[in-house]
Amino acid sequence: MPLLLEKAQTAWTEMRESCEIVLEIEKEGLKLLQSETERSCCLVMNRLLRRKDQEVFR
Numbered sequence: 001m002p003l004l005l006e007k008a009q010t011a012w013t014e015m016r017e018s019c020e021i022v023l024e025i026e027k028e029g030l031k032l033l034q035s036e037t038e039r040s041c042c043l044v045m046n047r048l049l050r051r052k053d054q055e056v057f058r
Helices: 002-056
Strands: none
């Protein structure tokens, strides 16, 4: 029985570590997505501001 308990604990530890790795990968992916989204938003805002400026000079 102690061998079974040891195997279960080892499996649990490995699963927990795997989940932690997956979470870290997900966090990094979200950071990248947020960065790309902010960049796209800035590009759109700049484009809109340029259009607005062009309309003022017409």
